[in-house]
Amino acid sequence: MTAHDADMASPHGGTADGPADPLVVSESEALILLAHLVTSAELCLTEPYDYGIFRLIDAASRLAAAMLPRSSGESRAFLEPFLLEVDEKKMWDARDRERYGSFLRETSRRTAEHLVARAGGRSSASLEPGPLGGGHGG
């Protein structure tokens, strides 16, 4: 387990004997994002179904924007193009499932690539299985 893996496993982002990740979101910024997520969930009760997809990717964009100023150079190199692309493409019509789906799948793939790169280049295939044996979370 790398220090980064340990950080990801800890709710506080660090261990007693390992280096902690820098905190990149302030309490105020986190609360604003929390309010956005909670109210977005409420709106899913009444709004068109495809809006929910938009709310989640919009929340990701807001989180990335909040993280950017205090992120490491490595993460900034990921976040800057991420933000540019997501902020443009999130406004596409989500009812066009092929086009919107392609954008989301590509964004997911690139995000995973950044996660893997930060963990030292280990792909998910080499990670140890979790308590549920590496199955789906649901």
Next chain:
Amino acid sequence: MEAERGPGSAETVLETIRSRRVTRTFDARPVEHESLLRVLEAGRWATSGGGRRIHRFLVVRDPGTLARLRAVTPGMFSAPPVVIVICTDATRAAEELVQLEHDPTTWIDVGTAVMNMMVAAHALELGSCPVTSFSHGAVSVVLGLPPTVEPELFLLLGHPVGPTRPGRQTGNAGKGAVSFPAGLVWWEHPGGAAPDPTPIDEREAGRPAEDA
């Protein structure tokens, strides 16, 4: 002053209506107070069911309040310098004997007011965006609204950043012959096609003589 009416002024009004688009991102410039008053005035002159005027326009300009409002308004993609919150005043509605639970004009009047304000904003070279994607309960808390005042719709107002997106239904985008997207307008009955614009007399003149 009597407003000018006629083909010339009609074209100005129609072109303002046609060219208006929703603005989603605003720059940091404040909205001039005189412009804000004129936008509010346009809302004031909108139709109101039975002339009962049960709505209130709450103007929010404080940056802190705007930031908190945005946090509970997922439909607000950027922070505008002004938000006009169109509210229903239940106290006023009760005084005017309006049945809020059953009377659709209470919502229609929100639409007429916001449309008037959006067209006025566009004429004043401002951008605007209607937003209904907010948590009503959370917004009431942020704005300190009493239980008798219900937020219905936000109108975001400010100076637009960059070009605005073209509308989905553009129809005819300029002057000349009027046309509509297929299926938008039904004539005389559901699904009815547009009538022949040729005057009836001319049509009769061109018709072959019928057998006696």
